[in-house]
Amino acid sequence: MAEHPPYPVGLRLLGRRVVVLGGGQVAQRRLPALIAAGADVLLVSPEATPSVEALADTGRITWLKRPYEPGDLEGAWYALIATSDSDANSRASAEAEADRVWCVRSDDADAATAWTPATGHSEGVTVAVLTTEAKGRDPRHTAAVRDAVVEGLRDGTLVAPHHRTRTPGVALVGGGPGDPDLITVRGRRLLAEADVVIADRLGPRDLLAELPPGVEVIDAAKIPYGRFMAQEAINDALIQHARQGKSVVRLKGGDPYVFGRGMEEVQALTEAGIPCTVVPGISSSVSVPGAAGIPVTHRGVAHEFTVVSGHVAPDDERSLVDWPSLAKLTGTLVILMGVDKIGKIAETLVAHGKAPDTPVALVQEGTTAAQRRVDATLATVAATVAAEEVRPPAVIVIGEVVRVGPHPPEQR
CATH class of the missing domain: 3.30.950.10 (Tetrapyrrole methylase, C-terminal domain)
Known part of the structure; x- marks a missing residue:
C-alpha cells in the first residue's frame, strides 16, 4: 500500500443509488453527508438508531427492515457496509467486488475497495484527509490533521485567498466585545482575506497585527472628515475602496446592528451599488x-x-x-x-x-x-x-x- 496509495476522488452522487448496510452508529455518522450529496440512499438493516430511524420517517432515506440479502447492491454506485455480522459483511463485500461497486467496510478497511476520508468544510471547500498506508492506520491522527486544516481556514490562520471567484465588496464584521478570540470564525477568515480593513476604536484591534502583509489598515477615527460628517466620511471611504476592486472589511466592535450604525453603512453601500455582507458579532x-x-x-x-x-x-x-x-x-x-x-x-x-x-x-x-x-x-x-x-x-x-x-x- 505504501507503493500504491489510495487515489483520492470526489464522488458526485446526486440521484445515484447508495446502499448502506447496518443502521448503527457508523451509519448515523455517514448518512447526513450522503443525503447532503443528493444520493438516493437505501438502508438495509433490521434495526436502526433513533436518529437513523428519524431520517427514514421523514423520507430522506429508504429503509428495508431486514438483514442483508444477496442482490441488495444491484444498481448501486457506492456501498457502505457497517453491520455487526462479519459474515454478512464479507458476502456483501464480495457482491460489491463482483458488481464493480466501490465499497467501504467499517469492520475491515483492508478488505474494502474504498476508504472514507476524515472530512470537514469551510466556505465552499471540502477538506478530505486519507491515511496513505494500510498498516499503522491512525484515524485519530487523520481527524486531527483534518481539524487543524479546517480550523486554520476558518479562523484565518491558514490563509488561502480566493483568486478566480473573489468578488470586490464590503463586509461589515462584528468583532465582538474586545477579546480577539471572541470574533466569529467567519469574521476572522474575512479579515485574513481582506485588501483593506477600516477599523473602529472598539473593535478587537489585536487582530490587526495578525493580518497578512500588504493589507491596508485604516483607523476610522482618523479618516479626514473635511466637508463630511464622521459617518459620511466612513461611508465614502468604504465605497471608494470597494470601487477600486478591493475586498474591504469594516471591523466594528460588538455587533454591527447593535448601536453600531451598521444599517447606515449598508444603506450607503446599497445606494452606491456596492455588494455588502453583514457578519454578526457577539454583542457586549x-x-x-x-x-x-x-x-x-x-x-x-x-x-x-x-x-x-x-x-x-x-x-x-x-x-x-x-x-x-x-x-x-x-x-x-x-x-x-x-x-x-x-x-x-x-x-x-x-x-x-x-x-x-x-x-x-x-x-x-x-x-x-x-x-x-x-x-x-x-x-x-x-x-x-x-x-x-x-x-x-x-x-x-x-x-x-x-x-x-x-x-x-x-x-x-
Whole structure:
C-alpha cells in the first residue's frame, strides 16, 4: 500500500443509488453527508438508531427492515457496509467486488475497495484527509490533521485567498466585545482575506497585527472628515475602496446592528451599488456582563433584559428611550455608552419608582486584559463612578442579577 496509495476522488452522487448496510452508529455518522450529496440512499438493516430511524420517517432515506440479502447492491454506485455480522459483511463485500461497486467496510478497511476520508468544510471547500498506508492506520491522527486544516481556514490562520471567484465588496464584521478570540470564525477568515480593513476604536484591534502583509489598515477615527460628517466620511471611504476592486472589511466592535450604525453603512453601500455582507458579532450587552460573572437572565430573578443606549441623558430632547417605563420593569437593564450620563439615568429611574438600593455593576474594558468590575447601587453609582474613575468603554448592568453569582462584590 505504501507503493500504491489510495487515489483520492470526489464522488458526485446526486440521484445515484447508495446502499448502506447496518443502521448503527457508523451509519448515523455517514448518512447526513450522503443525503447532503443528493444520493438516493437505501438502508438495509433490521434495526436502526433513533436518529437513523428519524431520517427514514421523514423520507430522506429508504429503509428495508431486514438483514442483508444477496442482490441488495444491484444498481448501486457506492456501498457502505457497517453491520455487526462479519459474515454478512464479507458476502456483501464480495457482491460489491463482483458488481464493480466501490465499497467501504467499517469492520475491515483492508478488505474494502474504498476508504472514507476524515472530512470537514469551510466556505465552499471540502477538506478530505486519507491515511496513505494500510498498516499503522491512525484515524485519530487523520481527524486531527483534518481539524487543524479546517480550523486554520476558518479562523484565518491558514490563509488561502480566493483568486478566480473573489468578488470586490464590503463586509461589515462584528468583532465582538474586545477579546480577539471572541470574533466569529467567519469574521476572522474575512479579515485574513481582506485588501483593506477600516477599523473602529472598539473593535478587537489585536487582530490587526495578525493580518497578512500588504493589507491596508485604516483607523476610522482618523479618516479626514473635511466637508463630511464622521459617518459620511466612513461611508465614502468604504465605497471608494470597494470601487477600486478591493475586498474591504469594516471591523466594528460588538455587533454591527447593535448601536453600531451598521444599517447606515449598508444603506450607503446599497445606494452606491456596492455588494455588502453583514457578519454578526457577539454583542457586549450580554457578553461583557457574562465575562464579569453576571447573567443578564436567571431563573427566579429576571425573565427579561432590556438593552438601551445611554449616550444622551434622559432629559435630552434627542433621547428616544422611555425611561419611566424602564423604571417599572422587573428584569435586567443593560446600558451601553452611558458612563458619563449614569448619574442622571439613575436619578430618573429612581424618580419613576426604581428602588434606590437596586444593584448596579459597571464593567470596564470587558473581556480584555484590562477588564474591571465596579459595583454600586442606583443611589451611589454617580459618586462611585467619579471616585473609581470609571471610563468608557463600560457596560452598565442594573438589576438583581448583579447579586447573582458565587462571590458578588460588595456594593459601594
